[in-house]
Amino acid sequence: MYAEKLKQFENVENLAGKAWQHAAAIDAIETLHFKDCSMHCFHFQQLFELLFKHLLETKSKFGAYPRTHKLNKLLEQLVEQSDFKTDSDKYEAHLTAITVCAEAYRYNFLIDCKTYRKDVAILTPLLDELAEFANS
Numbered sequence: 001m002y003a004e005k006l007k008q009f010e011n012v013e014n015l016a017g018k019a020w021q022h023a024a025a026i027d028a029i030e031t032l033h034f035k036d037c038s039m040h041c042f043h044f045q046q047l048f049e050l051l052f053k054h055l056l057e058t059k060s061k062f063g064a065y066p067r068t069h070k071l072n073k074l075l076e077q078l079v080e081q082s083d084f085k086t087d088s089d090k091y092e093a094h095l096t097a098i099t100v101c102a103e104a105y106r107y108n109f110l111i112d113c114k115t116y117r118k119d120v121a122i123l124t125p126l127l128d129e130l131a132e133f134a135n136s
Helices: 015-029 038-059 071-081 088-106 113-135
Strands: none
Touching: 015 038, 038 071, 038 088, 038 113, 071 088, 088 113
């Protein structure tokens, strides 16, 4: 499902191509039965981070992206520096939650998968918006 959303970047050698790789990893993970969803979260965070950075590099007025891993900050910068328009307030808390749970993955903390899945459901339409913006 996620790899299909980013099919335009399949095996492309740039940040968006790396985002597609994380999307493919998520699709593979979803076929398995992990009790803990932190690996899914790690790849989900990476998918968004790399896609945001690709869009900042290719569509922003400065042609550059920051070093931050905070997804809410990357979205904020994309909206401010490009023609991408979305309801940032709708996504801010959920992007922050994904950033935090990806950090939890790195430190082997368990995350609340039920809440995480709600964040994913809310952010999936944003992924569609970003993929469409990348095509424009």
